[in-house]
Amino acid sequence: MSDMTTISVRTDKTVKEQAKQLYADMGLDLSTAINIFLRQSITDNGMPFVISRESNANIEARREADNHQGKTFSTVNDLMDDLQQQ
Numbered sequence: 001m002s003d004m005t006t007i008s009v010r011t012d013k014t015v016k017e018q019a020k021q022l023y024a025d026m027g028l029d030l031s032t033a034i035n036i037f038l039r040q041s042i043t044d045n046g047m048p049f050v051i052s053r054e055s056n057a058n059i060e061a062r063r064e065a066d067n068h069q070g071k072t073f074s075t076v077n078d079l080m081d082d083l084q085q086q
Helices: 013-025 030-044 056-066 076-085
Strands: none
Touching: 013 030
């Protein structure tokens, strides 16, 4: 026999659908995400850390940094000139 139990939570339909999509994008279903939240709350003895998906721009920036790609500058002035052109 399983030690599992059911928790019923009432929430706005839109919130539920947005949360389901968010967690699906992270490879999780809603039940797993809620269990992560509960377990982390217990570990932290309070509200847990924020779990969020990363923007595509951040993912690409990290990939470039890890692979030592992207623009480089010899001087701060060159960097500032490039920033002002954007």
